[in-house]
Structures are given as structure tokens and as C-alpha cells.
Amino acid sequence: MKGVDNPVFFSDYKSGIICRLCSHYCRLRNGQTGVCGVNQNDNGSLRNLVYGHPAAIHSDPIEKKPLYHFLPGSTSLSLGTLGCNMQCPFCQNWHISQQSPASQTLNFVSPEEIVSSAIKNNCKSISYTYNEPTVFYPYARDIAIEAKKSGLKNIFVTNGIASAEVITDMAGIVDACNVDLKSTEKNFYKKLLKAPFTVLESLKLMRKLGIWVEITTLIVPDENDSVSIFEEISDFIADEMGVETPWHISAFHPDYKMPDKKRTSQKSLVKAFETGKKGGLKYIYIGNSSFKNHTLCPDCGYAVLERIGYSTYNNFKNPGICPVCNYKINGIWE
Ligand code: SF4
Numbered sequence: 001m002k003g004v005d006n007p008v009f010f011s012d013y014k015s016g017i018i019c020r021l022c023s024h025y026c027r028l029r030n031g032q033t034g035v036c037g038v039n040q041n042d043n044g045s046l047r048n049l050v051y052g053h054p055a056a057i058h059s060d061p062i063e064k065k066p067l068y069h070f071l072p073g074s075t076s077l078s079l080g081t082l083g084c085n086m087q088c089p090f091c092q093n094w095h096i097s098q099q100s101p102a103s104q105t106l107n108f109v110s111p112e113e114i115v116s117s118a119i120k121n122n123c124k125s126i127s128y129t130y131n132e133p134t135v136f137y138p139y140a141r142d143i144a145i146e147a148k149k150s151g152l153k154n155i156f157v158t159n160g161i162a163s164a165e166v167i168t169d170m171a172g173i174v175d176a177c178n179v180d181l182k183s184t185e186k187n188f189y190k191k192l193l194k195a196p197f198t199v200l201e202s203l204k205l206m207r208k209l210g211i212w213v214e215i216t217t218l219i220v221p222d223e224n225d226s227v228s229i230f231e232e233i234s235d236f237i238a239d240e241m242g243v244e245t246p247w248h249i250s251a252f253h254p255d256y257k258m259p260d261k262k263r264t265s266q267k268s269l270v271k272a273f274e275t276g277k278k279g280g281l282k283y284i285y286i287g288n289s290s291f292k293n294h295t296l297c298p299d300c301g302y303a304v305l306e307r308i309g310y311s312t313y314n315n316f317k318n319p320g321i322c323p324v325c326n327y328k329i330n331g332i333w334e
Contacts, residue, residue, distance in 0.1 A: 008169045009138060010046040017041050022085045022134045023161045023198040035194075036135040037100040038083035048138040050081035053106040054114075055096045056130050059121045061310040065129060065157050066248050066287055068295060069331030070176045070212055072305055073312040076155060077118035080130025081139070086159050087194040088182075089257035090220050097131040098256075111143040115150055125175070129157035137166055144173045160199035167205050176212035176332065178248070179203055183224045184232040192223065204240055212332050213241065216248040216287075219264045219272060230272045234279035243280045244330035249273060251288040264289075283330075299327035 010017045016029040019039050026034030028041035033049070040047045057079045062071055065078075084097035091097055118126050126147050128140045133156045144154040153175040160179040162170075181199055182188065189197040206213050217233055219225050237245050249272045251264040269286050276284045282298040285291075295305035302324040306313040317323045319333035 005045060006138070008165050012044070017044060017046060019046055020163050020165050021046075021137050022132075022166070023163050023196045024085055025163070034085075036083045036085045036132075038081070038135050046138075048136060049101040050083055050136050051139045052108040052110060053081060053101070054079040054109055055082050055099075055106060056080050057109075057114075057117070059123060060127065061312075062125065062127075062155075063307065063310045063312060065127055065155060065178050066216065066285070067155065067176060067178055067214055068248075068285060068293070068305070068307075069214065069246050069283065069329070070155070071124050071153065071332060071334075072295075073314055074124040075122060076125040076127040077114070077121060077123040078127040078129050079114065080128070080133075081136045082131065083135045084132045084159075085135055085161060085195065086132065089192065090218070090223070090252060090261070091256045092218070092253070093130050094256040111139070111146045114143045115146045115152065118147065118152055119150060123152065125153035125155050127155040127157060129155075132159050132161075134158060134162040134166060137162070141169070141173065148173065159195070160202040161195055162202060164201070164205060167202055168209065170206075171209040171211065174211060176214075177206055178214045178216055179206070181215050181217055181233055181236075183229055184236060185229070188224060200236060200240070203236075207241055214246040214248060215241070216250055217272070218250045218252055219268055220252045220258070221262050221264055221268065225264070225268050225272075227271060227275060230275035231279065234276045234281060237276075238280050242330075243282050245281070246283040246285065247276055247281055248285045248287050249276075251286070253288065295329065297322040297325060297327050297329065300325040304329055 010019050019026045019034050024035050030041050033040040038049045059075050060078045062074050062076045082099045133140045156174050156177045186197040189195050254261050285293045293307045294303040320329050
């Protein structure tokens with residue numbers, strides 16, 4: 001594993017090491033693994049147990065991440081490993097995120113092989129997704145650096161509790177993030193997700209560092225579907241990230257430890273959408289549902305990007321400029 005002694009990853013303390021990959025900052029005695037189950041103190045170094053062992057790799061439309069304002073219509077080689085630093089009872093990817101590396105034997109795939117596969121599949125980017133990329137940051141980072149050499153972009157689909165050190169390190173390596181903003185309440189993170197509440201600070205830092213950010217909120221009935229939470233999320237995006245930041249509202253389906261919970265109602269999705277619109281957000285999308293998700297020019301309403309499922313039809317004549325009224329649509333288009 002390259003970069004094992006990278007000070008971004010860990011530091012020493014008197015009885016062991018502190019993993020610095022995420023804001024849990026686990027203190028690990030020799031042989032111990034942290035909350036994520038995949039980072040271990042191996043005789044005073046941090047050993048990433050999933051390094052080189054993707055649990056899933058697919059070529060996905062970038063719209064599936066979801067990223068709607070970043071290279072629309074392109075394909076992204078998407079990979080994830082086992083492990084996660086949150087324990088969301090409504091996880092929609094729990095088959096891999098909530099497993100420990102001991103539960104599966106996976107082939108070794110080098111960073112170079114991942115990049116070759118992306119090129120072979122005509123991908124413009126590599127997405128680190130399916131589980132939380134921060135927990136496999138040493139692997140993701142090596143792939144991302146290799147990918148940059150071939151002109152590929154890197155995308156993190158993340159829960160936003162990476163440490164500030166890792167986010168700072170991502171600048172110049174990771175081009176875009178889709179960040180889950182599940183709530184604005186500390187207790188929601190602490191009690192339900194068993195995680196520190198650092199996502200708001202992470203988002204602000206990403207913006208400051210120039211990383212392209214889109215935000216996703218999975219709306220879980222009776223957990224985070226109150227109008228006051230929608231308002232707080234919308235206000236945070238408008239005030240701290242900018243009204244041009246895309247907000248993806250996503251419908252929950254019963255899964256993992258919440259098999260008996262109902263799907264998110266259309267009424268709730270529409271309420272969130274209307275709240276965001278009232279708060280001034282210019283680009284709001286509703287995912288996992290049957291709503292139309294075109295990108296409309298905020299000035300004249302023209303559909304600059306039309307979407308049917310995961311297919312995107314690009315109506316720009318000049319990338320990012322509305323062909324009807326010349327309004328500049330925020331995003332990374334080429
Ligand atoms: S990645 Fe986070 S949860 Fe995992 S060991 Fe490091 S600090 Fe702990």
C-alpha cells in the first residue's frame with residue numbers, strides 16, 4: 001500500500017495511533033480497528049484493510065451519483081469497498097457498507113488497473129461511491145492521482161464526515177463531491193447515525209477549496225421530513241453554499257433496519273422542493289421518483305438539459321450558457 005506513512009492518514013499518541021481519515025478520529029491500540037472496521041493500527045502504522053479490494057465496480061451514468069451539473073451525459077467508473085463510518089439504519093447500500101473485510105475475500109485490483117478500466121470503458125471520471133470513500137481514502141487517493149495523469153476527473157459520493165485534513169488533501173485531486181446532508185440536527189447524526197456532526201463544516205470547506213459540490217438529502221418518513229428541517233437545509237445551502245448549488249431530494253425505500261417504514265410520499269417530496277424554491281435555491285431535483293428532472297434556466301425557464309431516466313439530452317450551444325437568454329448556468333460542463 002502506497003502512502004502508508006502519510007501524516008494525513010494518522011498520527012501517534014502515547015498508547016497507539018489516531019486515525020485522521022474522518023472526524024471520528026479513532027484512537028487505535030496495536031491491532032485495533034476503528035468504527036469503520038477497515039482501518040487498523042498495524043504496529044504503529046495505519047493499515048487500510050480494503051486497500052486494493054473493491055467490493056463493487058460498475059460503469060454508471062454520472063447522473064446516478066447524482067451529479068447533474070458536472071459533465072452531464074458522461075459515464076463514470078464507479079467503485080466502492082466494504083465498510084462505513086456511519087451506521088444509518090436506513091442505509092440503501094448496506095450490503096457492502098455494513099460488512100467487515102473479514103466477511104469476504106476479494107481480488108486485488110491496483111490503482112493502475114482501475115484507471116485502465118475507466119479508459120477502456122470510455123469514462124470521463126472515476127467515482128468513489130457505494131460506501132463512504134473516506135474509509136478507503138488511502139486507496140481512493142492513489143487511484144485519483146493516477147487518474148489525473150490520464151486526464152480523468154475524480155468524484156466522491158460522501159456522507160461529509162471526512163476529517164478537515166482529508167478534505168484539504170482532496171483539493172486538486174478530487175474534482176467534485178456529492179455530499180449527503182441528512183439533517184441539520186446534531187442529535188440526528190449522533191443518535192441515529194452514530195456519527196459526529198461535522199458535515200456542515202465539511203461542505204463549507206469543500207466550497208472554499210473550489211471542489212464542485214452538489215448536495216443530496218434522503219428524506220426518511222418521520223425521521224427528517226419536517227418542514228423546519230427542509231427550511232434549515234435550504235437556508236444552509238442558500239447562505240453558505242450559494243443558491244446555485246444543486247440540491248437533490250431523494251425518496252427513501254424501505255431497507256436494512258427499516259423494512260417496515262413507508263416510502264417517502266410524493267407530498268413530502270413536493271413539500272421539500274417547494275421549501276427549497278421558497279428559500280431561493282435555483283436547481284432542485286427529486287430523485288428515486290417519477291418527477292421530471294430537467295435543468296431549467298432560472299431566468300427564462302428553457303430546458304438546457306433534458307433528462308429521461310439516466311439519459312441526458314444537452315441543449316446547450318455553448319456549454320453552460322442558456323441558448324435563449326444567455327444566463328450562465330453554474331456547473332462544470334467540459
Ligand atoms: S476512517 Fe474514521 S471510523 Fe475508520 S478508523 Fe479512521 S477515524 Fe475511525
